[in-house]
Amino acid sequence: MSYLCPLCHSSLAAEEKSFVCPQGHRFDKAKEGYVNLLPVQHKHSKDPGDSAEMMQARRAFLDAGHYQPLRDAICQILTRFAPEKLLDIGCGEGYYTAGFAGALTGLTENIWGLDVSKVAIRYAAKRYPQVHFCVASSHRLPFDDGSLDAVVRIFAPCKAEELARVVKPGGVVITGTPGPRHLMQLKGLLYQDVLLHSEEVESLPGFTQEQTLQIGWPMTLKGEEAVALLQMTPFAWRARPEIWEALKAETAFACETDFVVRVWRREG
């Protein structure tokens, strides 16, 4: 199975240093091993997706193991399905993707990680050569219809129609989203009235929801870890300098996590 050309949608053939389609559209492999399949005309900004700063904060925070129970829970679900072909959408710097590759050793033929952020993919590919990484948008997945057994999407946007197109009948989508109490205490520093995350379940036409798992645990963070957490969230832009200072000075910042993991089965 190969990538699709983002310009004409034919299959891309892998050559030593690039991918090329029958029409001659060519996409070079970067030295880190990833391929950039996001043509300029499909970009909505110069550097779409997470910035280097957000990505580095996320890497430091995830490397410290604070979200490991979420990764373990999804690994356990994936092991049950043993997908041959798996895609992680909005994979960021690859922490979860690499975890899936480890858990599925010997079960899965190929694992792809896709993100619109070039800097995140560069870091991911450099550290995790066991995964195929590409820069692309989840709104136009560079994969053929019905070509994937499973797709994971943790905290990342994606068009439902694209999921239905690429996942084969009987395949699964696993989503990870914030539960109502996720990062309540962090939000409490920024908002006078903390609103709980909405419990509304998204609809994924073409899929049937098969399993829901809610997991959460308390975290106790050192100042720099709490700063990294704030940096990797969408709340960062709201935080005034005194909030950053106060967080940095923390020695044991207590904060709750709350995640909802859902398994959706492709109909048909």
Ligand SMILES: C[S@@+](CC[C@H](N)C(=O)[O-])C[C@H]1O[C@@H](n2cnc3c(N)ncnc32)[C@H](O)[C@@H]1O
């Ligand atoms: C909140 S981060 C989650 C990253 C990773 N899954 C994790 O949980 O650590 C969201 C990711 O989605 C990516 N992203 C945003 N819009 C995207 C799009 N249209 N297509 C693909 N990735 C996108 C961002 O660059 C970022 O890496």
Ligand SMILES: [Zn+2]
């Ligand atoms: Zn082409």
